[in-house]
Amino acid sequence: MANIISDETIEYVGILAKLALSDEEKEQAKKDMGRMLDYIDQLGELDTSGVEPMSHVFPVENVFREDVVVNGDGSSETLCNAPEEKDNMFVVPRTI
Amino acid sequence: MDLLSYSAVELAAAIRAGEATAVQAMEAVLSKIDEKEEQINAYVTLDREAALKAAQKTQKKIEAGELTGALAGVPVAVKDNLCTKGMRTTCASKMLGNFIPTFSAQAVINLEQAGAVIIGKTNMDEFAMGSTTETSAYGETKNPYDFNHVPGGSSGGSAAAVAAGECFFALGSDTGGSIRQPASFCGVVGLKPTYGTVSRYGLVAYGSSLDQIGPLTKNVPDCAAVLEVLATQDAKDSTSIRREDTDFTSALTADVTGLRIGIPKDYFGEGLDAEVKEAVLAAAKALAEAGAVVEEFDLSLVKYAIPTYYTIAAAEASSNLERFDGVKYGFRATEFDGLHNLYKKTRSEGFGAEVKRRIMLGSFVLSSGYYDAYYLKALKVKAMIKQAFDDAFARYDLILGPVAPTTAPRLGESLSDPLKMYLGDIYTISVNLAGLPAISVPCGKDKAGLPIGVQLIADRFAEKTLLRAAYTYETLRGAFALCTDPCRGNMPLRRRTGRAASIEDTRFGD
Numbered sequence: 001m002a003n004i005i006s007d008e009t010i011e012y013v014g015i016l017a018k019l020a021l022s023d024e025e026k027e028q029a030k031k032d033m034g035r036m037l038d039y040i041d042q043l044g045e046l047d048t049s050g051v052e053p054m055s056h057v058f059p060v061e062n063v064f065r066e067d068v069v070v071n072g073d074g075s076s077e078t079l080c081n082a083p084e085e086k087d088n089m090f091v092v093p094r095t096i
Numbered sequence: 097m098d099l100l101s102y103s104a105v106e107l108a109a110a111i112r113a114g115e116a117t118a119v120q121a122m123e124a125v126l127s128k129i130d131e132k133e134e135q136i137n138a139y140v141t142l143d144r145e146a147a148l149k150a151a152q153k154t155q156k157k158i159e160a161g162e163l164t165g166a167l168a169g170v171p172v173a174v175k176d177n178l179c180t181k182g183m184r185t186t187c188a189s190k191m192l193g194n195f196i197p198t199f200s201a202q203a204v205i206n207l208e209q210a211g212a213v214i215i216g217k218t219n220m221d222e223f224a225m226g227s228t229t230e231t232s233a234y235g236e237t238k239n240p241y242d243f244n245h246v247p248g249g250s251s252g253g254s255a256a257a258v259a260a261g262e263c264f265f266a267l268g269s270d271t272g273g274s275i276r277q278p279a280s281f282c283g284v285v286g287l288k289p290t291y292g293t294v295s296r297y298g299l300v301a302y303g304s305s306l307d308q309i310g311p312l313t314k315n316v317p318d319c320a321a322v323l324e325v326l327a328t329q330d331a332k333d334s335t336s337i338r339r340e341d342t343d344f345t346s347a348l349t350a351d352v353t354g355l356r357i358g359i360p361k362d363y364f365g366e367g368l369d370a371e372v373k374e375a376v377l378a379a380a381k382a383l384a385e386a387g388a389v390v391e392e393f394d395l396s397l398v399k400y401a402i403p404t405y406y407t408i409a410a411a412e413a414s415s416n417l418e419r420f421d422g423v424k425y426g427f428r429a430t431e432f433d434g435l436h437n438l439y440k441k442t443r444s445e446g447f448g449a450e451v452k453r454r455i456m457l458g459s460f461v462l463s464s465g466y467y468d469a470y471y472l473k474a475l476k477v478k479a480m481i482k483q484a485f486d487d488a489f490a491r492y493d494l495i496l497g498p499v500a501p502t503t504a505p506r507l508g509e510s511l512s513d514p515l516k517m518y519l520g521d522i523y524t525i526s527v528n529l530a531g532l533p534a535i536s537v538p539c540g541k542d543k544a545g546l547p548i549g550v551q552l553i554a555d556r557f558a559e560k561t562l563l564r565a566a567y568t569y570e571t572l573r574g575a576f577a578l579c580t581d582p583c584r585g586n587m588p589l590r591r592r593t594g595r596a597a598s599i600e601d602t603r604f605g606d
Contacts, residue, residue, distance in 0.1 A: 009460075012463070013456050013459050013460050013463070014456075016414075016459035016460075016462075016463055017414060017443075017452075017455045017456050017458075017459040018418070018421070018436075018439045018440050018443050019440060019443055019444050019447075019452055019455065019456065020437075020440040020441055020443075020444045021444065021452075025452075029452075029453070029456055032453055032514060033453075033456060033457055033460060035515055036406065036457055036514075036515065037460075037470075039402075039403055039406075039515060040403040040406065040407055040461075040470060040474075041403075042399070042400065042403050043400060043403050043404065043407075043473050043474060043477050044473075046397075046400060046477055046480065048473060048476035048477060048480070051476040051477075051479050051480060052476070052479060053472050053475030053476050053478075053479065054475055054476075054478050054479035054482060055305060055475055056305055056335065056531075057291055057305075057482060057529075057530060057531030057556070058291070058292060058335070058337070058531065060334070060335060062334075063331070063334045065331065074198050077198040078198055078424075080196065080198075081194075081195055081196060081198075081424070081425035081426070082423070082424060082425060083422055083423070083425075083426075083427075083428035084428070090423050090424060092423055092435055092438070093432065093434050093435045093438055094434075094435075095434075095435050
């Protein structure tokens with residue numbers, strides 16, 4: 001395998017992806033990701049100099065409109081889906 | 097009269113004529129569900145009483161002349177990544193196991209305005225990530241043709257429901273083949289429209305630049321009729337496109353005279369099953385004999401589509417799925433220490449293995465130091481792949497090829513090797529990268545009786561050409577019996593068309 005994923009890399013990816021991985025999951029992830037990156041490295045065979053990266057197949061431009069409210073107040077329905085809510089707000093653990 | 101033998105368009109006509117009612121249609125579907133669902137597991141969420149009530153309400157509106165839409169009274173199954181107001185929408189994930197949307201996807205609203213009645217929500221790979229419907233947190237769906245095989249994915253529940261008569265048509269979503277491949281595996285028609293044709297508002301995002309909603313139906317005319325209803329511009333989706341030519345049913349003429357069809361040589365090389373190859377080339381031959389000009393050509397860059405797709409899709413997924421954090425909706429871990437730990441534990445417990453795999457890969461290819469080498473590189477190759485298709489469509493009206501290298505794999509065969517599963521997307525994936533429309537139409541069965549699909553690909557906005565050719569082929573092929581019994585024997589294409597196929601006797605063969 002050309003791509004050896006280090007413990008540090010998997011730790012870092014875990015932080016970026018906000019995932020807490022077990023040791024077993026980490027080992028599996030190192031293997032899977034290494035294999036995928038080996039495969040993706042095929043793209044290196046292609047000369048892409050002078051090619052503009054394309055994120056959308058159509059030119060996407062900002063769509064401007066007046067900021068007019070078209071929907072009503074759906075806060076109570078929305079909060080029905082919250083794992084925890086209080087006084088019309090989402091409840092999260094203490095952060096400070 | 098067996099209502100279930102009707103197509104969606106035929107059923108709507110019968111209801112309009114007063115020969116059947118929306119309630120009878122829903123009852124027929126529900127009794128089929130009672131008979132088959134325990135084995136097939138096409139649905140994640142199904143509320144019989146609510147479905148019947150909705151059908152009654154619709155029937156009253158039809159009788160009062162308030163509902164005259166093309167699909168009035170027709171029961172539809174909706175993939176579970178499309179939001180349905182008041183109806184649980186799980187994306188087949190534990191993460192959204194209790195999520196009740198407060199709004200419906202625009203595609204769902206369009207269907208309801210046309211009078212379609214929602215039966216329930218269909219099973220899928222978790223967050224549409226997978227090719228077999230086995231990554232669902234709610235059990236796998238079985239292929240109605242053989243319960244030991246997968247239905248394909250990620251819209252596997254929708255395809256299986258159509259094939260088994262558990263609905264009259266279904267909605268799916270296609271990011272890398274997720275409509276076309278299960279349609280092929282289950283012997284139904286599946287269409288992925290040009291990117292931007294159907295609003296993605298209310299579709300739970302996976303790879304936003306690739307995702308597109310489309311129909312899975314019993315035949316091509318149904319497919320055109322449903323697309324006609326779905327294709328509207330929507331201000332709520334900034335990538336939605338205004339299209340003037342949405343009278344897709346007008347394209348249903350059996351005539352391919354002079355149509356230029358290109359067959360990419362690279363689609364018929366190593367890895368393609370011999371029976372699939374034979375059936376797909378027989379379909380090409382049938383179109384050639386009907387007057388289309390069919391020839392082989394070199395579509396370059398084919399092998400680079402999969403690495404490009406998995407880089408881009410994983411990157412977009414890692415960003416799109418950040419929203420699942422246990423705060424606003426869905427699952428929340430029960431034990432945690434502080435806000436950051438709440439996020440991590442919720443996501444680790446709420447997501448399945450395949451979803452985590454793609455989020456991690458996506459986070460990596462977007463991370464500083466690797467962004468240029470992986471993500472930006474993939475976006476450049478995407479531009480080159482689009483150019484390769486542009487060049488092809490300068491010479492051809494359509495591209496024809498297989499949908500998948502094999503027929504439906506056995507259950508459990510694919511998940512052990514993710515990379516191998518990804519390779520199965522080789523013929524479908526570049527269509528999403530280039531934003532093209534493509535359709536899968538049943539073209540035969542293998543010796544084991546599992547369906548095979550032929551894929552037609554058109555240039556952007558050329559759905560009418562696509563539907564015309566698909567309709568012509570379907571007419572030439574004759575009826576493709578939808579699954580009624582998994583033990584039913586093989587009905588090979590050659591018997592229906594009266595001609596055997598092999599590359600040797602096709603004039604475009606090598």
